[in-house]
Amino acid sequence: MAATSATTFSVRSTMPLGSKVSPISQPKAFGVRFNSKNCVKNFSGLKAATSGSCESDSSFLGKESSAALRDSCTPKAQKQYQRSWKNPQPQASYKVAVLGAAGGIGQPLALLIKMSPLVSNLRLYDIANVKGVAADLSHCNTPSQVLDFTGASELANCLKGVNVVVIPAGVPRKPGMTRDDLFNINANIVKTLVEAVADNCPDAFIHIISNPVNSTVPIAAEVLKQKGVYDPKKLFGVTTLDVVRANTFVAQKKNLKLIDVDVPVVGGHAGITILPLLSKTKPSVSFTDDEIHELTVRIQNAGTEVVEAKAGAGSATLSMAYAAARFVESSLRALDGDSDVYECCFIESDLTELPFFASRVKLGKKGVEAVISSDFQGLTEYEQKALEALKPELKSSIEKGIGFAQKQTVAA
Numbered sequence: 012m013a014a015t016s017a018t019t020f021s022v023r024s025t026m027p028l029g030s031k032v033s034p035i036s037q038p039k040a041f042g043v044r045f046n047s048k049n050c051v052k053n054f055s056g057l058k059a060a061t062s063g064s065c066e067s068d069s070s071f072l073g074k075e076s077s078a079a080l081r082d083s084c085t086p087k088a089q090k091q092y093q094r095s096w097k098n099p100q101p102q103a104s105y106k107v108a109v110l111g112a113a114g115g116i117g118q119p120l121a122l123l124i125k126m127s128p129l130v131s132n133l134r135l136y137d138i139a140n141v142k143g144v145a146a147d148l149s150h151c152n153t154p155s156q157v158l159d160f161t162g163a164s165e166l167a168n169c170l171k172g173v174n175v176v177v178i179p180a181g182v183p184r185k186p187g188m189t190r191d192d193l194f195n196i197n198a199n200i201v202k203t204l205v206e207a208v209a210d211n212c213p214d215a216f217i218h219i220i221s222n223p224v225n226s227t228v229p230i231a232a233e234v235l236k237q238k239g240v241y242d243p244k245k246l247f248g249v250t251t252l253d254v255v256r257a258n259t260f261v262a263q264k265k266n267l268k269l270i271d272v273d274v275p276v277v278g279g280h281a282g283i284t285i286l287p288l289l290s291k292t293k294p295s296v297s298f299t300d301d302e303i304h305e306l307t308v309r310i311q312n313a314g315t316e317v318v319e320a321k322a323g324a325g326s327a328t329l330s331m332a333y334a335a336a337r338f339v340e341s342s343l344r345a346l347d348g349d350s351d352v353y354e355c356c357f358i359e360s361d362l363t364e365l366p367f368f369a370s371r372v373k374l375g376k377k378g379v380e381a382v383i384s385s386d387f388q389g390l391t392e393y394e395q396k397a398l399e400a401l402k403p404e405l406k407s408s409i410e411k412g413i414g415f416a417q418k419q420t421v422a423a
């Protein structure tokens with residue numbers, strides 16, 4: 012098993028003519044790397060990938076990307092782009108829908124997905140203001156077509172034939188609120204949207220971003236069960252932002268190269284239910300007890316850090332869009348046959364006594380292919396205690412979601 016390489020979004024069409032599109036095998040593309048190059052070393056024990064995209068050091072819209080944006084306007088780049096459109100060979104082409112696409116997360120997420128060479132068709136849905144977002148995005152000279160859908164009457168059309176549905180619809184936190192405070196509004200939104208997914212694209216991968224993820228994923232599962240189309244391997248709570256934050260904070264604290272760092276984050280997606288397994292950090296690094304506690308608490312409260320800094324203007328949007336785009340890209344790579352795709356996410360799980368739990372999983376064409384249980388071997392005493400401590404809160408959030416969904420009648 013080879014290690015996964017970094018995901019690279021291209022800001023121009025870089026696909027070689029006649030070749031199968033894969034960000035892994037692409038020549039050094041200008042763009043965004045979403046994954047750490049170590050993100051599977053923890054359990055595979057194998058060497059990290061050495062593909063071009065993995066070797067290069069890139070940061071979002073850093074030197075390389077700025078150059079790419081500039082270069083994409085040159086006649087040479089345009090010619091190359093036109094040539095790729097004339098290519099008679101089929102290319103990887105997936106349809107992705109973003110529900111809640113006009114929001115703080117939805118807009119930058121749509122932009123990042125528009126940059127993916129794996130996407131042919133990007134469907135943007137919201138209850139309002141999505142036409143302008145789609146018109147704006149459609150001017151970017153990347154291959155995917157952008158379509159907009161407004162309001163419940165257009166939702167079914169938005170979802171037909173879609174491979175990946177991402178749901179960031181809902182209200183975000185304000186200072187003083189917990190994710191659970193969002194429950195009453197977002198529970199209904201997620202229920203309604205997932206009903207439409209069940210009716211129109213039951214085979215799609217479903218990515219739930221709307222909080223509280225610890226409850227909205229169980230709600231989605233119940234809705235899908237009631238509709239008779241539940242596939243637990245294809246329903247994901249997006250916890251990638253916790254991993255992205257953990258990687259960033261650890262790299263800063265230990266003065267490591269960011270792209271090298273990978274920390275699995277397990278449990279759930281709220282407060283103490285977020286458990287970074289710092290002892291499993293790659294590259295292997297030692298922490299003092301104080302560092303472990305400080306980092307764990309910071310990762311758990313990072314969302315609140317942003318909510319307070321935004322002072323009433325919402326919660327994390329840009330970093331969330333980045334994290335969600337990474338998860339979308341990983342899903343598309345898995346759908347496209349890449350056999351080395353690993354991500355942490357909140358899924359139905361038998362890893363613990365709880366019915367849902369976030370852990371690292373291997374993604375494949377049919378969704379979750381394997382849960383990586385080896386991350387739980389040899390936990391430190393601190394992690395073991397934190398694991399036990401998170402269970403009651405996570406259990407109650409899961410039960411709240413299931414209870415809500417079971418009291419509702421799903422729309423026929």
Ligand SMILES: NC(=O)c1ccc[n+]([C@@H]2O[C@H](COP(=O)([O-])OP(=O)(O)OC[C@H]3O[C@@H](n4cnc5c(N)ncnc54)[C@H](O)[C@@H]3O)[C@@H](O)[C@H]2O)c1
Pocket residue numbers: 110111112113114115116117136137138139179180181182183184193197200203204219220221222223224249250251252253280325326327328331
């Ligand atoms: N999973 C995570 O790590 C994570 C991180 C940050 C935020 N979030 C959550 O993501 C959600 C969105 O956050 P945001 O900052 O983008 O909020 P936002 O208010 O900026 O955007 C939400 C969008 O959803 C739309 N919407 C509302 N009801 C809808 C419906 N029924 N159908 C379709 N669209 C609908 C709104 O019109 C709006 O455009 C919140 O619940 C927030 O808590 C999750």
